[in-house]
């Protein structure tokens with residue numbers, strides 16, 4: 288029993304009896320850092336408040352969706368107005384049209400878009416569509432990129448051979464990953480060679496344009512351009528999984544920030560403003576292959592749910608002007624600079640940041656690939672996590688996650704976070720001596 292947080296500890300104990308591992312998504316169980324997860328009672332702006340009534344500056348932000356912060360007035364007001372009008376019809380609504388138009392305006396490459404209920408559904412459907420469009424079966428993904436829990440994408444590298452993959456979860460038959468090829472993120476030479484060799488079989492290349500699921504790893508200059516060139520040359524569908532980066536790293540996502548337009552884009556997280564959502568969209572000629580116009584089947588009882596769409600519209604409308612992205616950039620930059628200053632006092636590690644998403648890696652001086660990330664000091668990260676928590680800062684409970692800064696984070700929040708890190712680093716230094 289955690290005597291410091293008895294209410295959370297009690298709930299976790301009850302939860303473990305009736306929910307596998309006590310949680311509805313594995314990373315929430317804090318297995319990477321140890322201890323009982325906080326149970327959250329409510330949240331406001333940059334703060335989450337746990338069952339004990341303690342407030343923490345939150346850098347999880349629901350794993351990315353809450354770019355406006357918790358319980359943002361724009362979203363809450365829109366929901367309060369929308370809910371009494373009905374929470375679902377299973378028939379089209381005006382708001383879905385508005386949201387699709389808004390997405391298209393922000394992302395030039397998304398000529399048509401279909402809403403689904405999660406990022407997983409988005410990538411699963413985009414891959415089916417790419418296969419249906421090209422008539423080919425193989426998909427190439429990158430080691431360290433995460434695209435939800437789609438069977439075919441839960442693939443890890445087979446022994447030694449770069450292009451050979453095995454299931455990365457029990458319950459996924461080998462046959463389900465047999466059509467998945469693996470390549471190294473930020474290694475344009477090897478991936479282009481592989482694509483050239485297997486081009487006749489490849490339906491799609493799927494990539495997180497900024498890797499966000501091994502911690503933040505930005506694309507090296509030329510990497511995304513190389514993927515664009517080689518896929519276009521062979522008629523392979525290039526899919527950007529922008530579930531995290533969409534509306535996060537720029538108004539038009541990573542495709543705007545890096546100036547590379549994919550054929551299909553997967554969205555989620557920010558698009559739902561905190562409610563469950565996903566979407567996939569892109570070139571009109573590819574999207575035309577989708578049912579009911581085309582032969583590729585895809586459907587969803589709650590897809591385009593009016594409550595979800597309301598939260599998404601309110602969020603995207605609040606992200607209209609260039610000043611909001613400037614503000615996110617400034618706050619992210621301030622946090623990065625503060626963390627780096629503390630690292631420079633003798634803590635081994637580095638910070639990777641793209642806009643308002645960043646990761647503090649403990650150990651390596653440079654992280655440009657998932658292999659670099661894997662070299663991090665996970666035990667030290669666990670101490671950092673608990674040290675920051677004790678100082679009122681809630682970080683993602685794993686070294687391999689992105690921290691998210693929202694518009695609700697103030698300069699004072701950022702300064703308090705840096706001060707907490709400095710204080711922890713001092714304690715950690717004393718421990719090491």
Ligand SMILES: *Cc1c(COP(=O)(O)O)cnc(C)c1O
Nearest residue numbers: 405406407433434435528530531
């Ligand atoms: C979160 C995430 C997904 C999966 O989205 P869910 O809504 O959790 O299914 C897919 N791709 C990326 C890049 C993600 O970060």
